[in-house]
Amino acid sequence: MKTKDFALEVKNLSDDGTFEGYGSIFGNVDSYGEVVEAGAFSKSLARHAKAKTSPLMLWQHNPDYPIGVWESLEEDSKGLFGRGRLLKGVQKADEAHIIMKNGAIRGLSIGYRELRAQPDGNNRTLLELDLMEISPVTFPANDKARITAVKSERMEEFARRLRDGEPMPVKEFEDILREAGVPKAMAVQIASVGYAKAIRSESEGVKANDLANLRNAVSAFLQPRT
Template identity: 70%
Template sequence: MKTKDFPLQVKDVSDDGTFEGYGSVFGVRDSYNESVEPGAFVESLVRHKREGSSPLMLWQHDPWTPIGVWEDMAEDKKGLWGKGRLLGGVQKADEAKILLKAGAIQGLSIGYREVDTTPSENGGPRKLVKLDLLEVSIVSFPANRRARVESVKSEVMEEFARRLRDGDPMPVKEFEDILREAGVPKAMAVQIASVGYAKAIRSESEGEANSKATAALKALRAATDQFKTL
């Protein structure tokens, strides 16, 4: 069995230990000069579903230390998406939950067998075309910086929405940081925040908005319009 690591960013783990996000992303060259290709997990996931099984959730690839269950897993255009749940009462799972919340560990790693690969050409990455997915572990040392775990519920976005509703929008720089955290390129995040969003919240301060609710809707609409036009 081989393993491949991916960093994750845990914004939140729910009280019952549930989280979701991406354990692998497609077409990204990692530190081993390999890239996982779209469709690499399809046959393995179909087989798991047919057999009523799922990839294991382990701690640091230790087969004697399962810490949770992957309740759902599928491929989409971005990569391998999964929804998992750490099992409360299991010592290592409780420890993992604490460590993830604190950001003390930030890695996922898939354990797999190679079924079909394409050799490296002209210095390009070796392509992993088909993999037999055995397990997805929470680990200490990630390698691929593009994979992310996203929370079931983002506290940051909840705070952003609440402040808009209350007529107290966050500063432009904070909104820009949220966009960049979500994966928006820096230049695009700056333009969205400093043009559409800034104009909306500035209008409120100048008395052009009729109410706090109207200002909030304008800010959201302006930001959304910027996304559509970029």
């Protein structure tokens, strides 16, 4: 699952925990060089409606902390607009209510699976997304959560494929770096030069401990800084 942050525009946060806001904005290029196109959520929302389900509302993308429900979600001309309700009496929800009421939460972030995308010059346009959850987040905390998720899932795959002698393509490794917040030009340089050289050497008989050093170096590079 990928995540993507948006500035939080909360309206009418009431004492009973209901609020409105945008979970995604259409047409703007984000820090990953990606643009969410209008209509990207339409099929996912239709599937939820048919199944009588809704994307989850989590605290900081943590599946251990559901804090509310999304009572309605729809696309308008600006983006993905939602009406949600924090579940009063749930500790994390009560904390979120206080924090949001005082303006200390800085964003909403969507958790999604990318189903269809296309290149657009130096950027990528996201055409269809499977919307899984929308979380109130603080940006610094969410950055760390995203890097941790990359390490626990994509880095696990990265390490496994190196161990099996089937290193992932340079472009996939570049995507891992970009998901971790590495600027595009730097990610391209690391992947196409250092990593490409390392996997070429592997095919020519690099020792196992050299590959372990590569995995450890990448893991340290992606480690969140406190």
